[in-house]
Amino acid sequence: MKEAMDNILKKAGMYDSTSNPEPVKCKYCGKEKPLTQIKHPFTGEMKWVVCACPCEIKELEDFKKEQEAKEKRVRINRILQLSSQMEDIKSMTFENYKPRKGTEEAYEEIKSAVHNFSNRGKLGVFIFGETGNGKSHLTAAGGNELIKQGYAVIYITEKDLFSRLQATKDFKNNESFQEIMGACLDADLLIWDDFLSSQKLTYEEKDWIFQIINGRERANKPIWATSNITPQEFESNKIAYKLDDKGRTWWRIIGNMNCVFNRASNYRKSKAMSRALGISVEEYENGKGD
Known part of the structure; x- marks a missing residue:
């Protein structure tokens, strides 16, 4: 010996x-x-x-950092593949985002969430308001900024998430349930677009929502969610009990998020109406089309 x-x-x-x-x-x-x-x-x-x-130590440290960077790039690329409509999402930036009346608070919240991302832990964002008023573009722009900084970000619509999870059970896709759920839990940021867009949730879908919400809370990782619910629905018991009969999932969600009402109107509607009336979007939204 x-x-x-x-x-x-x-x-x-x-x-x-x-x-x-x-x-x-x-x-x-x-x-x-x-x-x-x-x-x-x-x-x-x-x-x-x-x-x-010291130079040998530095070489070892540099090698370790290089290996960690490679592993992170592989992880980010794997997670990014889960995102919905990737090409459309990549094009959404702060540079081509058009601030409109009523979007100020949501805009500042996302900018702050990006700037302070490393210090916010599980604190996420919940932006709700009328459909087509820029919520998706705003969260995607913030997500793209974080991807540039090396964070792993998933942007997925609720409909796409549920359909892909269901397809794993029906053997209709190449992704496994564990791969999809694991990516949703492992990503540095999960952007959940059109949250609560389903009119009626199945027991299974409620369970999937809880697994993701609970798993990310335990991992101290945030969710940015967008939703088309109204302020009245946001405050109602109907929404609180939609996810479970005691409202625990709902209160856990908004308890971990800064909730912002995006007051802007439907931009798609304004654009279509202004075109029909032969005036600018700004003129239509300022009431000149009345």
Whole structure:
């Protein structure tokens, strides 16, 4: 045992002699490696040991960082594949987002969520309001900014999420249930578009929602959700009990999110009506088409 340990210690750079050994030069920088003394585990004698050169340590650290970066890129690319309508989502940025009256609070909340992402933990965002008023573009723009910073982000619509999870049970796609659910839990940010858009949730869908909400809360990871519910629905017991008969899932959701009512009107409607009336969108929304 002693002989085996001595061999291990020699390979690690420990000298047999207790006297100061000849200096050892680093093969990278040519400088002398630092020396130190440690106690031999069996004899108790103080032995000299050659330490790693700072440049060797840096090379190992750089290699470790490079491997971690590669692993993260693979993870991000795998997770991104789950996102809905990827090409459309990529085109949504803060630069081509058109701020409109009523969107100010939602815009500032998403900008703040991006800027402070690393410090917010599980604190997410819940933006609700009329359909077509820019909620999806705004959250996608924030998600794209975080992707640029190296975060793994999933953007998925509720309908797409449920259909893909259901398809795994029917053997109609190549993704497994564990892959989809795992990605939803593992992503740094989950953007859940059209949350509660289903008129009637099945027991299974309620369970899927709970698994994702509960799993991300436990992992201290946020969700950004958009929803077309009205302020009246937001405050009603009907919404609170839609996910379970005690309202626990709903209160867990909004308890972990900054909730913002996007007051802007339906941009698609404004655009269509302004075109029909031969005026600009701004003129229509300011009441000039009345």
